[in-house]
Amino acid sequence: MYYEVYVDILFLENLWMDAELLVLTAKLFRKPLHAGRILAAAIAGSLGACLLTIGSEWISRAGCFLGSLFLAVLMTAIAFGREKHFRLTVAGLYLECFLMGGFLRYADQFYRLNGMVFLMAGSVAGVVLSGLETLILEKKKEEQRVCRTVLVCGSCQLELEGLLDTGNGLTDPVSRSPVSLVDRAYMELLLKGDRTERIPRMIPYQTISQKGILTAYRIDIMKIRNLSETVEIQKPWIAVMPQSAGRYPLILHRDLLSS
Structure with a gap:
């Protein structure tokens, strides 16, 4: 043969x-x-x-x-x-x-693959593999921005999954300190476990679709841990999210980590 x-x-x-x-x-x-x-x-x-x-x-x-x-x-x-x-x-x-x-x-x-048909089938396979790679890379990029974060306010300590959001550039207009966002339910838990009275600060915000005023508090400590580093921040500003949290209850400011 x-x-x-x-x-x-x-x-x-x-x-x-x-x-x-x-x-x-x-x-x-x-x-x-x-x-x-x-x-x-x-x-x-x-x-x-x-x-x-x-x-x-x-x-x-x-x-x-x-x-x-x-x-x-x-x-x-x-x-x-x-x-x-x-x-x-x-x-x-x-x-x-x-x-x-x-x-x-x-x-x-x-279908018998040969000549131009083989090249066309290979090109289609390449497009499919490229699409799968894009999904994998996007998933990996998001995982790199997910941080285990501990919030300490008085006697209350919460560990949340936070997302380091490159689009979050919110700052306190007075001190110019970065401001992160937390779901309202978790903010209430933090304040409930605090014996001292914390004075809120009103912080204006504006996005593509909306604008308004956020209520922010300065808590005691924020500990952020991701794949490459661990950072402890003293007296960080945390604001209440303008709407219910999605997948992540905590949105971190983009400048809180060196990476």
């Missing part, structure tokens, strides 16, 4: 797919894109894939696996250099390749 291999078509198909996989990997790990290095890495990967395909009759499955792994390492080194997290980037490229291959094998059950 034998089959014909058109090396030129095989090379072009692999060139396109390798370039697509490298761009997806760069997006996933937020690496800079250099067109020349991506093209060089894709050419190297495509040539290697052609050699593996031509020699598959004499190479064992283990040999093909090791060969594909070597190509992933080579392509990563050419495209991104031997920098920090190199092994993780190789694993990411290999995973992208695995997912892309699974998508194409599934599609091949319904």
